[in-house]
Amino acid sequence: MRHASRLVAPLDDEAVRPLRSGDRVLISGVILTALDEAHRRMTEYARENRALPFDLEGQVLCYLESSPTPPGRVCGPIGPVASGRMDPYTPLLLDLGLKGMIGRGRRSPEVIDSIVKNRALYFGAAGGAAVFLSGCVTRVESVAWPEMGPEAVFRMRVEDFPVVVLVDARGNDLYRDGPARYRGGGSPPSKEGLTGGP
């Protein structure tokens, strides 16, 4: 496995080109968060030819949800939601300049085609690592549509946010290629260790 490369967000073509599905990447810089409701709103704006309240050019959009922020912390535990929920809206946003997405789970063929066409990347963050991930966030500020509450668009400053390239700009999909590599292979799990208990 190659060492994790470092990326600074927002991204440009130069940064996207060398990365391949399966590469580990540490993202630093500024990323945006958006979930279902914000995606619907962005699409409405685009259809009505209205300018968005933030620039999508080169941006990395993450599908992160969080628990409430406990006192003394920058944000609560955060983790990726199933990205497939954003699929219907995504090709349009990629056409508007979006360069990266962070989520988890499979994307539709239409999204993968659009990733190739727009030379973008789809990254995966691990589910069930919410406290670890929140430790990579150094600042959170509201950007648009505060009436959506926790689903509003936020700008997050991150440092070494750990992700894996799931779909690269050539359309290689790790969810297809990764399991194929280990299918039927691998040693059967030993019973030892599965008997561990308190």
Added chain:
Amino acid sequence: MAKVREVEASLVTEAVRGLFFKANVSIGQDVYNALVHARDRLEESPLGRSVLDQVLRNHDLARDGHVPLCQDTGMALVFIDLGQEVLLVGGGLAEAVDSGVEEAYREGFFRKSIVTDPLFDRRNTGTNTPAVLHTRIIPGDRVGLLVAPRGFGGENVSALRVLSPGQGPREVLEFVRDTVEAAGPEPCPPTLVGVGIGGTVEAAAIMAKRATLYPVGRRNPDRRYAELELRTLEVVNALGIGPAGLGGTVTCLDVHMDFAPAHVAGTPVVVNICCHAARHAAVTI
């Protein structure tokens, strides 16, 4: 008249509150050990090992900082074994449980994820209540409480099938395999798989749910079912899905089965999948 033991409803509230506090921030030692073993010994994919390592570091941070280990602090699931000699005083059982859930989710800064109505009025109740309650009346004067905050990655890909009387262990194994394969990365593997076999459709579902909460490594007391559990685990792990679905040899930490007498005409089978954050905690009052 038989002797009864009076139990204050506020005791139930206090217990439920404490259990959700504990379950949301710390995973059971059995799951933790299984993840360590998977990272150090079983997982052949380097990427898979790095995912497991992140998950383990996360468990340490959550436990030490008393913060929820996953942002999805789930729907509140509560199993109650109520001794028939217990007289609950000072309030209703469901209300007592819901009060405990509400307090834990407010004071613990846990996410509230419950909407009032699934179809027409998806308004957040703001309290993470009502809890889902499964109550059994058992002999004795104790109250057994088992709580599980349940995220929905695994629920979303769970499945039900009713086998015909001619079908058997092979079809159960294939149903589990197909369900796990279709789920792919969605339920946050490595998962715990619970299988309920027999009874009626809802009885099989409750068996499957309870089975996901058995300790990793526990085997069904019936040797034939124990063998089917291990064979199914092997087949599921040979799918290659791996940690986070990125490819690897550990897709599932354990498969647990439970069975009940069935009708001659059909055998319900429910496969319930739980992510590796298989949170639960139990206490007896």
